[in-house]
Amino acid sequence: AQSVTQLDSQVPVFEEAPVELRCNYSSSVSVYLFWYVQYPNQGLQLLLKYLSGSTLVKSINGFEAEFNKSQTSFHLRKPSVHISDTAEYFCAVSDVGAGGYQKVTFGTGTKLQVIP
């Protein structure tokens, strides 16, 4: 069975402060890990992903996430947030597989509110 836990439903943070959005997962098989961002009234967009190799992955807009196998975590961080980062962030895990359907499970989302 596969599950994703995002314990924080909302995270308020002041502009230019650092932020960490937490994601823990469980799975009995190898997984890929993703973070998606959803801006108000829009669809989800892929922010970054971990497939294999280096455990630290980065996005083009300053976010980074670190895969920690022992803690089964994939927390998202940004050292200095901007107003434009206000959005909902979803962690997701996908089974690894070559064909057919690879199960994807989403967390319940964390709303990041950046305060001016």
Place this chain on the structure above:
Amino acid sequence: NAGVTQTPKFQVLKTGQSMTLQCAQDMNHNSMYWYRQDPGMGLRLIYYSASEGTTDKGEVPNGYNVSRLNKREFSLRLESAAPSQTSVYFCASRDRAYYGYTFGSGTRLTVV
């Protein structure tokens, strides 16, 4: 550069009415998906199509049907809408699991 296109963007239905949500992708992806998003519940998979000509149930298929019309198009039908189907519906596509999904902009459906 359209990606995944969903229509309509908004819809209000009366209980018992039917409707079809349309989805088309122009990225030549093999797999297409329908999700619903409800507050505090994340995204839940309704149906998916791993390849053209195949469809399978997801977590919450009751009350829905789908058609994979061709490689580009994947529609979701509500035969008899119920208030419990009030939600935001997202269509997504992907090629390989490691690419992640490309999502449409969503259909906000209200059933009264």
